[in-house]
């Protein structure tokens with residue numbers, strides 16, 4: 001009995017030492033799905049759109065805001081995600097199912113830096129040099145733009161007034177190892193739409209988060225592979241929601257065989273038949289990424305559906321404690 005008590009006390013001591021070690025350990029690497037139209041978390045609301053909290057490389061990044069501010073608020077609360085603590089936000093593209101929830105975020109975190117794609121006369125605001133249009137000096141001043149004296153830079157407004165938006169024109173490394181890939185869609189219906197994807201270079205390879213992949217998932221992966229040809233994980237929407245089987249097969253094969261992507265965690269506009277095709281192609285390297293899932297992104301990524309994003313380290317501590325307690329009971 002005495003030795004059992006001692007063992008338990010020793011186990012607790014070891015847990016505290018481990019907990020202390022955990023506090024000094026590297027920051028977590030995980031992606032938490034906050035907005036999604038499929039999932040099994042009953043405390044969250046499913047809705048069409050995408051938002052994910054990306055915690056990698058010591059940074060906390062909100063990637064998109066979903067469609068509805070109230071649903072984003074509810075889902076973030078359900079997962080215990082504090083959106084007042086962010087390093088920056090990425091608004092991937094102008095579609096409402098990715099930016100519609102922004103007003104909630106702006107309300108709780110008005111000064112946070114927001115990266116968004118630069119599109120001429122786009123909703124995120126833009127500018128052009130005063131030299132961009134042709135001049136005709138033979139016209140009277142009242143027929144000329146700005147009376148013939150345009151400003152050096154012509155600034156155009158934003159649908160997100162007051163937001164600290166920095167528009168991104170071309171693929172840019174915004175922090176060490178963290179790159180925003182900027183590509184333009186050529187697809188009918190979204191021609192000229194510019195979209196940002198988030199590429200994070202990690203010791204295990206590149207982690208790529210895509211929103212809707214309007215420029216084409218293959219084009220985005222090809223661009224990401226220029227940064228690091230070893231793609232470790234792709235999460236997000238692949239925009240194959242209405243694609244036919246041959247097109248789906250082609251992409252599943254390219255991701256698996258050509259780009260040799262380690263893990264895949266598709267969501268949003270990827271499409272139900274594409275979920276099935278990718279699951280078949282990737283087997284146990286297909287990670288379920290429904291609403292509320294936390295993807296632990298390390299050497300061996302795994303999906304956890306029920307852990308809270310902000311306190312999974314204490315869950316880890318609890319597991320360590322239980323394991324040590326079990327060992328002490330057995331000895």
Ligand SMILES: [Zn+2]
Pocket residue numbers: 093095212214
């Ligand atoms: Zn879209």
Ligand SMILES: [Zn+2]
Pocket residue numbers: 049050095097098211212237268269
């Ligand atoms: Zn979308």
